[in-house]
Amino acid sequence: MTPSGRGGRRLAQPRRAARFRATFAACVWATLASAAARAEVPRDAGERAFLKCYSCHSVDPREAGLSGPNLFGVVGRRAASLADFPYSPAMKLAAARGLVWTEEALDRYLADPLEAISGTTMSFPGLRDAGERRAIIAYLRRSR
Amino acid sequence: MKRLVATFAVGIALAVLPQLAAAEGRFTTFKLPEGHYPHDVSPGPDGLIFYADQRRGGVGIVDPKTGKIEKVSFGEGSAPHGVFTGPDGKAWLTDGGLNAIVGYDPAMKKFTVYRLPEETGYTNLNTAAVDRNGDVWFTGQTGVYGKVDVKSGKVTAWAAPKGRGPYGITATKKGDVYYASLAGSYVGRIDIATGKVTVLEPPTKNQGARRVWADSKDRIWVSEWNSGNVSVYDPANGSWKQWRLPGSNPKTYAVYVDDEDKVWLADWGANTLVRFDPVTEKFESFPLPAETANVRQIDGRKGEILLPLSGPRLVAVFKK
Numbered sequence: 001m002t003p004s005g006r007g008g009r010r011l012a013q014p015r016r017a018a019r020f021r022a023t024f025a026a027c028v029w030a031t032l033a034s035a036a037a038r039a040e041v042p043r044d045a046g047e048r049a050f051l052k053c054y055s056c057h058s059v060d061p062r063e064a065g066l067s068g069p070n071l072f073g074v075v076g077r078r079a080a081s082l083a084d085f086p087y088s089p090a091m092k093l094a095a096a097r098g099l100v101w102t103e104e105a106l107d108r109y110l111a112d113p114l115e116a117i118s119g120t121t122m123s124f125p126g127l128r129d130a131g132e133r134r135a136i137i138a139y140l141r142r143s144r
Numbered sequence: 145m146k147r148l149v150a151t152f153a154v155g156i157a158l159a160v161l162p163q164l165a166a167a168e169g170r171f172t173t174f175k176l177p178e179g180h181y182p183h184d185v186s187p188g189p190d191g192l193i194f195y196a197d198q199r200r201g202g203v204g205i206v207d208p209k210t211g212k213i214e215k216v217s218f219g220e221g222s223a224p225h226g227v228f229t230g231p232d233g234k235a236w237l238t239d240g241g242l243n244a245i246v247g248y249d250p251a252m253k254k255f256t257v258y259r260l261p262e263e264t265g266y267t268n269l270n271t272a273a274v275d276r277n278g279d280v281w282f283t284g285q286t287g288v289y290g291k292v293d294v295k296s297g298k299v300t301a302w303a304a305p306k307g308r309g310p311y312g313i314t315a316t317k318k319g320d321v322y323y324a325s326l327a328g329s330y331v332g333r334i335d336i337a338t339g340k341v342t343v344l345e346p347p348t349k350n351q352g353a354r355r356v357w358a359d360s361k362d363r364i365w366v367s368e369w370n371s372g373n374v375s376v377y378d379p380a381n382g383s384w385k386q387w388r389l390p391g392s393n394p395k396t397y398a399v400y401v402d403d404e405d406k407v408w409l410a411d412w413g414a415n416t417l418v419r420f421d422p423v424t425e426k427f428e429s430f431p432l433p434a435e436t437a438n439v440r441q442i443d444g445r446k447g448e449i450l451l452p453l454s455g456p457r458l459v460a461v462f463k464k
């Protein structure tokens with residue numbers, strides 16, 4: 001959330017979110033001065049693709065309270081295993097049946113969440129582009 | 145002992161499940177062509193229904209009289225999340241794939257693409273509303289809200305308070321604009337003259353305000369995803385009220401207020417369409433006509449509630 005040279009405000013992107021939060025905490029919210037939205041486009045394809053997930057998920061282990069579970073270290077993790085996250089019954093059932101977030105399982109889930117786990121409350125409709133899915137999974141693999 | 149266990153089990157079931165009202169014969173559903181994905185719906189002219197096809201792109205048009213479904217493509221990369229019909233009958237789509245707002249004129253059968261400024265970057269566009277000047281306001285989940293000046297075609301985007309999260313958006317009868325921030329757990333009131341936002345905090349912390357809709361008195365109704373509540377903000381006195389939906393684990397995704405000021409909600413926890421009467425403060429739950437219906441948005445018109453059933457890829461009409 002660094003002010004740009006032109007006086008605009010950059011958008012908080014995945015890796016910059018923590019810094020943005022710190023800035024926000026120092027602010028008093030009343031009526032806010034509007035600032036033009038200017039984004040730093042991530043160079044990394046995975047980080048760029050993760051912007052589609054970013055509204056509900058974080059890869060910053062300190063960040064909680066979003067509507068999706070924290071994805072720090074998710075690759076290889078047992079499904080529904082974060083103690084403080086209210087998973088759907090469908091996700092808990094999948095976990096009880098042994099679902100582990102391997103890269104293959106993540107790919108299936110990202111392609112069509114509802115097809116992969118009927119009853120999931122993840123509201124994302126899925127990513128058709130296999131390259132984009134691979135990029136996100138690679139990004140998640142590095143986030144540990 | 146067996147009977148005691150059975151009785152106890154029934155008692156538990158009754159306690160956690162919402163009382164369901166009869167819905168037989170009140171839903172009519174339309175199966176969409178293979179691969180189509182209805183994220184949002186909106187009433188079109190002559191009884192038509194628009195849907196935003198997030199998977200195949202463009203706007204779909206259902207004719208409930210004939211069951212015929214037409215598709216208007218917006219070209220490669222299109223993936224609209226929302227569709228909203230303005231007072232002039234034009235449909236406004238928030239196309240995340242194109243990073244643009246697309247206006248579709250059903251009378252002329254033409255669409256116009258209003259791209260976001262290049263420097264805004266990818267915004268994960270969400271929902272649109274039309275203000276009293278006829279301008280289109282929109283949200284982007286990466287942390288953006290903005291406006292299309294329809295006369296000039298100029299698109300302006302602003303960084304939202306608290307960053308990521310802007311989701312549903314609505315205009316009041318007076319033409320003021322409010323949006324919900326899912327990740328930010330607040331409702332933002334936009335000053336449409338300046339673009340400035342006032343942050344309004346619902347009573348429940350981290351409630352996950354997802355969608356908003358204004359009633360005839362310009363009160364703002366909020367569907368709260370994390371808390372399972374519906375809440376209402378009254379701009380006249382700055383007050384909030386809130387109610388938890390029936391059932392043990394409500395997940396309130398969408399809200400719509402009809403022409404009689406009845407509040408309609410989509411509950412993913414119980415897979416129901418829920419009607420809330422603000423006068424009696426009573427809920428009525430209607431089972432949806434498919435398992436895991438995943439209703440992401442609600443709209444309507446006189447006598448009808450319109451629903452996208454994104455799970456089974458249906459568009460549904462519920463007779464009130």
